[in-house]
Amino acid sequence: MALDDEHTAERAAELAAVAEHAADGSGYERPVYVIGTEVPIPGGTLEEIDGLEVTKPKAALDTVEVHRAAFRARQLDNAFQRVVAAVVQPGVEFGNANVVVYDRAKAHDLSAVLDQINKIVFEAHSTDYQPPEALWQLVEDGFAILKVGPGVTFALREALYGLDQIADILNPVLDGESLHTAMERIMVADPPNWANYYHGSERQLFVQRHYSYSDRIRYYWTKPEAQAAVQRLFARLDGVDIPETLISQYLALLYPAVAAGKLPARPKALCIAAIRHALRPYALAARQAA
Template sequence: MSGNILQSIADWRSRSGPSGIPSICTANSMAIEAAMRCTAPTALPLLIEATCNQVNQEGGYTGMTPGGFRNFVEDIALRVGFDPERLILGGDHLGPNPWKAEPAEAAMAKAETMIRAYAAAGFTKLHLDCSMGCAGEPVALDDAETARRAARLAAAAEKARPQGGVAPVYIIGTEVPIPGGAMEEIEGLEVTDPEAALTTYDIHKQAFAAVGLTDAFDRVIGLVVQPGVEFGNHNVVDYDPAAAADLAAILPQMSGLVFEAHSTDYQTRDALRSLVQDGFAILKVGPGLTFVLREALYGLDAIAEELFPGTRDRTLRQTMEAVMIGDPRNWDRYYHGTGAERALQRHFSYSDRIRYYWPAKEAEAAVSRLFTLLGATPLPETLVSQYLGRLYPDVRAGLLSSDARSLAIAAVELLVDDYVAACAE
């Protein structure tokens, strides 16, 4: 891939071909495989992003460094037969967030080390997010300090990127709700004020110029805003084009930019299409991918109990419950209510915090046992209808094999297809 294909994304709507791009934010191998299989027949490149908490120089919660994540994704591409030249790797929320409990200078030094690792590993889409306060600072910083710190990280990335490689593009700004979805039910959202968006853009432009990064700022292609989409533990706020009309109208004032929409998980295909048409050309999806994968795995878990009752000491769901109870750090403060209500959320919340536990050894072993038990032979159509109903029509029509692994991958493909359709049509 010569040059950075995302550099011209603001012009995509005015020419034939894709109008936007999905951003696949996951480190789950089956979800990544599904995204590759779904994207392969289209004209889209495949953008896969890792967050600062997932992947960093200390390993993040996946245990992978940026270089390790790149190898992980490329290994999947090799196995699936996906052209690695069509891959774009991105880093999301790159900033001091993993170390925000430390003093600002210490946290920023670690953030610099992190973004250098991302840039050196060939990640070519970098979201600069320094909006959060560190120890002794306000929870959220003002625009000026946020922009100064973002420019500092851009400078580190510019120095670390491989000579002769593809120059990275940058995303600036941050959405109001926390990454990965809100923690409770949401009744409504305030769309980003257009003047606030323009101010964010202008202040970042000044901050980059102040440290001699005018060329790097020319590669800022996106601004993260809140278009009025979000999900909590229990509900989803759908996109309302009318409510975002004033925000969408300012895009022409920021030459070469599109909006990046976070937390688009669980939006309908029509809503996703409307977002792209309105200039929210980068659609980030993360928990939604592993939510539908968990649905499929639990459906297969139930089918295994129908076909082979009592064969396993624990079902997959029972294993996941034990793993989460044994390590509550990733769900305890996010789920509220009675014991029964929290138990329900552990498995079925839209925020899908169970996704943090699939890499656990016990979880990986349980999934492996499930696939081994069900084997590669087709499962009964009637059980697919009962427990994996959304996949039944394609199985019934002979378009989808009903073996366990194919069904799990297909469940994620159904979701990714909504994003591909919204961006490629």
């Protein structure tokens, strides 16, 4: 259950007080702050979504004012002057299997509120998987901070699984596990990071564990067993000349750069390129706010 606005603002002010104290005498610039009372649950929604209610303009204004009062109560007026953004819901979100794309017409009234808030922009939460044109429109409409997380790790998983398929063709596993098989075993043995998020039959759960937009598999890549599985995959492809045709088949987004000689067909380089490819639309959109 979400806290009411006052408690949320009080906690934010308490955190700001600690941050300001830590900044005293540190030699670093004073921190800036992002405030908000409508932060969604991490990792996207738990089910398929058809649409979302955009934050009401009054609610956005109230968020700023309730935080202003909470900061003032702790004599943090100077810190509040460094609030750069407020988190709102502009009508974007993703579930396990679908994405709600930004509709600027529905967010028009919310965007107009920025004229009444001095030096503050909006942070758009859960902008993962938004198409480039939607990201541009978000920034143009004042949602200048674009939060992305699972969309990036999803791209990494795609690259790793693509390499896993390529390795199965070029250097088949004879006495061990493929990466996909290893990750399934690791996740099934340790379900807390996905069990409350995925629902359905055993086959549906299998698909969601590996291919959900929520990308709960991201919580497993740092586990020693998963890291060892990735290293085994890389070792299978070490020194192997990966044909461009297999890049086209299993890592199609990276094929143009590989074919043009701009990207080496090596596992680590391909994974990094996949991540950069996912981040590039955000970087391009965010430049509008610079």
